[in-house]
Amino acid sequence: MSLLIERRTVLLGSGAMMLGACSKVHESAPGQRLFDAVDDWHQGLQRSLTARNALAPEFSPEDISPTFRGNGSTDPQNDGYPEHAANNFADWRFTVSGLVQRPLSLSLDQIMRLPQRTQITRHDCVEGWSAIGQWTGPQLSTFLDLAGLRDTAKYIVFRCADDYTRGRYYESIDMIDALHPQTIIAHRLNGEPLPIKNGAPLRARVERQLGYKHAKYLTGIEAVASLDSIGLGKGGYWEDYGGYQWYAGM
Ligand SMILES: Nc1nc2c(c(=O)[nH]1)N[C@H]1C(S)=C(S)[C@@H](COP(=O)(O)O)O[C@H]1N2
Ligand SMILES: [Mo]
Numbered sequence: 174m175s176l177l178i179e180r181r182t183v184l185l186g187s188g189a190m191m192l193g194a195c196s197k198v199h200e201s202a203p204g205q206r207l208f209d210a211v212d213d214w215h216q217g218l219q220r221s222l223t224a225r226n227a228l229a230p231e232f233s234p235e236d237i238s239p240t241f242r243g244n245g246s247t248d249p250q251n252d253g254y255p256e257h258a259a260n261n262f263a264d265w266r267f268t269v270s271g272l273v274q275r276p277l278s279l280s281l282d283q284i285m286r287l288p289q290r291t292q293i294t295r296h297d298c299v300e301g302w303s304a305i306g307q308w309t310g311p312q313l314s315t316f317l318d319l320a321g322l323r324d325t326a327k328y329i330v331f332r333c334a335d336d337y338t339r340g341r342y343y344e345s346i347d348m349i350d351a352l353h354p355q356t357i358i359a360h361r362l363n364g365e366p367l368p369i370k371n372g373a374p375l376r377a378r379v380e381r382q383l384g385y386k387h388a389k390y391l392t393g394i395e396a397v398a399s400l401d402s403i404g405l406g407k408g409g410y411w412e413d414y415g416g417y418q419w420y421a422g423m
Contacts, residue, residue: 225349225422229380232293237363238304241296243370246342249335249390257334262374267358268393271330274321281360281374287311290357297423298384308378310359314352316394326396330403331377331388337410344388344409345400345419346379355380358391383421385411 249255257265262281269277291309313329329351333342350356357378360367367373372389379386386409400406405413412419 225381226353227381229294229355229423232295232305234293234307236305237293237307241304241306241362241371242302243368244298244300244302244384246335246337246389247370251336252334254334254390258369258373265374266393267375267391268332269316269320269396270393271396272323272326272398273317273396274323275319277316277320279316284311284358284360284375287315290354291361292355292357292378292380294355294378294380296384296387299417299421307361307363308357308359309361309364310357310375310378312354313356313358313377313394314354316358317351317396320396322396325398328397328400328408330395330397330400331391332393332395333388334390334392339410339414341404342388342390342410343404344377344386345397345403346382346386350379350381353379353381358394381422383423385409385417386421 265281267277267279267281267284269279288311289309290312291307293305293307295303295305297303317329326348328345328347331344331346333344335342346356355378359372359376359378360374362368362371367376372387372391375391376389377387377391397403400408400419404410407413408419409417411417
């Protein structure tokens with residue numbers, strides 16, 4: 174959150190400066206227009222900061238969709254995934270790497286012993302379908318706290334086990350979403366271990382963004398300063414191969 178506070182301070186600082194500079198021109202009509210424009214700009218920026226921080230709507234148990242469909246990869250066949258699935262993911266590891274003080278390699282048991290968050294949210298896919306589900310898992314921020322995130326980190330990259338049609342799936346988010354309270358590493362859907370089609374054993378929930386940001390089959394997260402050298406450099410599988418926007422906020 175320190176990021177936001179810093180940005181707010183900068184914002185207030187420049188706003189205050191402009192107020193000072195405008196206090197004379199303010200009286201004339203063109204001055205008033207300039208003042209109004211600056212005020213609109215200021216409010217727009219303020220609103221967008223607030224929006225990034227706001228919670229996604231949460232629903233009640235009655236709203237849960239009877240089936241939560243699977244989309245994209247629904248049954249990965251590469252890199253030992255089928256063997257992990259047959260073994261009930263007993264040897265699965267989730268790594269926290271990159272710009273952290275203490276890289277981590279965690280078992281599912283360790284992840285389940287961390288503080289958990291449960292949320293009922295609506296998933297919206299750009300292909301035109303939505304589903305409401307209840308997700309449970311630790312907040313992403315818990316992992317970053319445990320690992321000691323370095324302040325040079327600007328993005329969190331989600332590493333996945335599956336190759337989709339063009340290559341390995343991956344995604345990334347900035348620190349505002351990484352530290353958002355509803356951004357969790359989920360291991361349960363509707364109170365049950367994640368089904369394979371929905372990303373077993375771990376998947377990201379990034380509730381303020383569209384479906385393709387919610388990476389499934391997570392093998393780890395990586396804290397980075399830049400996305401340039403990740404994949405083809407656009408920050409995600411669909412960003413690289415499908416022309417999707419990196420920021421998919423709703
Ligand atoms: N690893 C991985 N994550 C992924 C995908 C994928 O193909 N592979 N598809 C994405 C898309 S486009 C959507 S809409 C959701 C689908 O999640 P679901 O299968 O639980 O419905 O996962 C996203 N995360
Ligand atoms: Mo999607």
